[in-house]
Amino acid sequence: MRTVTxxxxxxxxxxxxxxxxxxxxxHFSKDVNAIIRDYWKTIDTLVMGxxxxxxxxxxxxxxxxxxxxxxxxxxxxxxxxxxxxxxxxEDAGEFIRRLKQQSGKDICVFGGGDFxxxxxxxxxxxELGFNMHPVLLGSGTPLFTDSGRRIPLELKECRxxxxxxxxATYRVLxxx
Amino acid sequence: MRTVTxxxxxxxxxxxxxxxxxxxxxHFSKDVNAIIRDYWKTIDTLVMGxxxxxxxxxxxxxxxxxxxxxxxxxxxxxxxxxxxxxxxxEDAGEFIRRLKQQSGKDICVFGGGDFxxxxxxxxxxxELGFNMHPVLLGSGTPLFTDSGRRIPLELKECRxxxxxxxxATYRVLxxx
Numbered sequence: 001m002r003t004v005t006x007x008x009x010x011x012x013x014x015x016x017x018x019x020x021x022x023x024x025x026x027h028f029s030k031d032v033n034a035i036i037r038d039y040w041k042t043i044d045t046l047v048m049g050x051x052x053x054x055x056x057x058x059x060x061x062x063x064x065x066x067x068x069x070x071x072x073x074x075x076x077x078x079x080x081x082x083x084x085x086x087x088x089x090e091d092a093g094e095f096i097r098r099l100k101q102q103s104g105k106d107i108c109v110f111g112g113g114d115f116x117x118x119x120x121x122x123x124x125x126x127e128l129g130f131n132m133h134p135v136l137l138g139s140g141t142p143l144f145t146d147s148g149r150r151i152p153l154e155l156k157e158c159r160x161x162x163x164x165x166x167x168a169t170y171r172v173l174x175x176x
Numbered sequence: 177m178r179t180v181t182x183x184x185x186x187x188x189x190x191x192x193x194x195x196x197x198x199x200x201x202x203h204f205s206k207d208v209n210a211i212i213r214d215y216w217k218t219i220d221t222l223v224m225g226x227x228x229x230x231x232x233x234x235x236x237x238x239x240x241x242x243x244x245x246x247x248x249x250x251x252x253x254x255x256x257x258x259x260x261x262x263x264x265x266e267d268a269g270e271f272i273r274r275l276k277q278q279s280g281k282d283i284c285v286f287g288g289g290d291f292x293x294x295x296x297x298x299x300x301x302x303e304l305g306f307n308m309h310p311v312l313l314g315s316g317t318p319l320f321t322d323s324g325r326r327i328p329l330e331l332k333e334c335r336x337x338x339x340x341x342x343x344a345t346y347r348v349l350x351x352x
Contacts, residue, residue, distance in 0.1 A: 011296030134329040144189040153310040164331030
């Protein structure tokens with residue numbers, strides 16, 4: 001079955017942007033580039049919520065490339081015309097559960113905590129991967145929001161990257 | 177000058193208790209015991225807010241032992257009668273700034289995010305130390321609350337402990 005991974009660069013206090021959407025705290029390095037490049041080879045599908053889509057589209061990242069298909073989940077958007085990007089109006093958990101059964105490479109959950117929360121609640125996320133930066137942002141877009149239940153994890157890997165960033169990956173364990 | 181450290185065991189999503197104060201997710205091990213024992217040798221002072229004091233006192237941890245002095249910061253408490261525990265009604269940041277100038281061992285910030293936030297805002301915290309457990313609690317007592325500003329950190333150490341816990345320590349850097 002295809003693995004669904006939720007991953008992001010985040011601050012130590014769990015934000016993926018600063019209070020006004022700031023990303024200037026992100027530290028890029030050879031380490032990070034290698035991780036992203038290797039990860040990108042394992043996936044062929046992105047799933048995201050409306051807010052992440054709107055940010056990506058406004059920054060010119062609207063069209064999928066390199067054979068990657070994107071699914072944007074929204075009940076309010078009317079249509080999306082970008083190449084390789086599909087609007088899905090049905091329940092994200094159910095849709096992704098079916099998608100996992102299909103053949104293909106792995107699936108990446110793209111973007112912020114609200115959309116990820118609904119997928120945690122639906123139990124469709126298999127793995128987590130974070131690049132935790134050495135900074136407290138105080139507020140911003142949260143990495144995690146309350147899915148209403150406790151989710152046990154298993155650490156797969158942890159290593160220190162350039163700039164004092166911590167790269168950690170986890171497996172989501174079956175819930176009690 | 178005496179070092180002020182804020183440290184705790186926390187979940188990956190940044191809570192130090194579950195939604196109803198649960199601590200059953202804490203994983204104890206030889207690793208953790210050794211870290212606590214070694215750290216305890218470096219301090220002689222605990223500082224905490226009223227809420228943490230009330231939890232500690234209710235669990236029989238009210239009296240300081242082994243030559244450790246505790247300061248509880250509260251404007252609403254009338255008095256504290258426990259041995260070695262002192263009620264401080266003045267501003268915590270100012271008080272701790274003076275305390276750091278005095279001779280003695282290091283100082284531990286004990287407890288939750290609300291009190292730590294006021295100390296981050298006052299700029300008196302020097303180091304952080306976390307034992308990040310592989311679990312998402314969803315809600316509970318937060319490790320961090322918004323101090324109103326970005327706080328840059330420097331990673332000192334990171335290692336994987338028994339049970340897939342990540343132990344990471346940071347130095348608080350001067351702010352922009």
